[in-house]
Amino acid sequence: MNSVVALDSLLDARRLWRGQPQARPSSRQPTGFPALDAVLPSGGWPEAALSEALLPLDGIGELALLWPTLARLTQAGGLVALVAPPYLPFPAAWANAGVRLDRLQVVRAEPRDAAWAAEQCLRSAACAAVLCWPQQPDDRTLRRLQLAAETGQCLGLALRPSSAAAHASPAALRLALEVRPPQLRVLKCRGGNPPARPLSWPLPVGESPAPPNDPRTAVPDRA
């Protein structure tokens, strides 16, 4: 390089294209936790996409993370399908969390049929949200689930063991719950950089404020 070219001249000559940060529409699916909504680029769950929650163990607050969303959806009349849950949902606790039980459907399925059932539910557009527990899914299965959620305009929530964090996933959002210390880490969020610092768990519940639409913090979609 023997000559230094001014950046301005390149830009003026239109030989450089500057990536425009595009503001993403704010999500209509708040998580119910203002602190979490604030760090997510769309201000809530990614709509019509698959989100993952990675759990090291059972019984560490995975339902507490989802209940505000499920309560909001069922109160609005939406149908929530649980496809092959690992345990029986205890109705009294779900009702106390605000979930309308008559809008909740449980699908029992063998592990080999569970992915098919989850895909059918996601694709059908009959459900507002579909919870599934994919057992050792390969990349293709996850991609199918993600595509089905896009096709059916449905909120897909996959609960997976935290060992899956090492592998890539087509999910639009990946959250990891950790126990010691109790915290929630955003591993991946489509449409923005995941925050560097984890959020302390449990999070305070509440209405999320209007998401800040600051174009400088948003970067083009890389997912």
Next chain:
Amino acid sequence: MLWACILLPQLALDGVLRRHAAPDEPLVLVEGPVQRRMLRAANAAAKAAGLRAGMPLATAQAICARFAAVEHDPAETGRWHDFLAAWAYRYGAQVSRQMAASLLIEVEASFRLFGPWPRMETLMREELAALGFRHRIALAPNPWAARALAGVHDGLAITHDAPLKQALGQLPVERAGLPPQAAISLRRMGLRRLAQVYALPRAALGRRAGTDTLDQLDRLAGALATPLDCYQPPDHFESRIEFNYEIGATGQLLFPLRRLTGDLAAYLAGRDGGVQRFVLKLEHDRGAATEVPVGLLAPERDAAMLFELARGRLDPVQLAAPVRALQLIARELPPFVPAGRDLFDVRPQQAVPWEQLRERLRARLGDEAVHGLAIHADHRPERAWRDHGSSDTPPPLPRPGWLLPQPIPLRERISRILAGPERIESGWWDGEVRRDYYVVETEAGQRAWAFCPAGERAGFMLHGWFA
């Protein structure tokens, strides 16, 4: 009243052709004693090869080397006639299948529902073509005239008496439905058109040709009303397809299955009913037939949905022996209540309503696979829930989100007890429970719901997770 006559010129042949996978290949219907087989009907491909109805089978075999010959079965033809009467029942309350190879429907009362006659006629023709039956349709103020006109014209619609008189006058004598002897003798007298017959003095004509002829002439003109036997749809549906070859895989049953479910849907639409439970019977050469029951949670009648469900049930069936015939039997036909839809509902493609999705899941995963959740007022956690019905109010007590179906020994070490004990003691009448429940935190950081026998504080059993 206005009567439509649907004439089915090839009812027997169409009934056979529609079950054949390859209707474009030459096919004939044969009848008569074994020594002297005659062709009764031939399809288009067979006609192109030079075969004609009324030809001896030996002659046909000399003309054309390869064609399929199917024995004519009058009972089978009668069943198709019944089926079409059931189909026609949706277009009018008075349907008669009294006259051979034709259906008579009183349509004027249905104009308000289906629109004027041309639209209704188009609808009928489309559906008959989809069902695979060739047809001729005529409309007239009385059923006898409609039948006679359908024999000569296709698509003729006469709504008033004056044009009817003119059209009847043009009718050839032998096509007017007169007694055959009378028709021949009138013809020999030089009377070719019906107008000439109507011009004769009535008394003299009665003496020569008989009162039957006079009655038929009066019926055609609408002067004599003769009641028709009206069709009543049966309360169950049965249809059967027999194969002249053995079928070894369920995949090959899909084509006949689509026909059967399509017929069932057409029948259900005709009587404005739905089906909740039907049985597919796979008949074998030897041994009992395999029965595949198909059950739904709510009555349905959509052809595509019925086919998909039946297919879902048929796929996992292991055939013990080759199948020779497939039968569909529906005994209970409850009333059908269509689901309400939102007019402005913007739904993505491939969207299916929840009812259909639920049936699809049940068809593959089993009848018990999809269930709801409800709170049952019982202190024992195992019995505090139901998979259907309405909920009681939840108790304001700490209850875990996940419940284990069976309590298991708590393997994790307890770091501290967060709440408890909560004594649950109930059910001396059926399965007594005496337990102290604790909310405990394990060393790994999980919050568990565990119990031990009342009064003790050891031997914790894990019963749920506060997730």
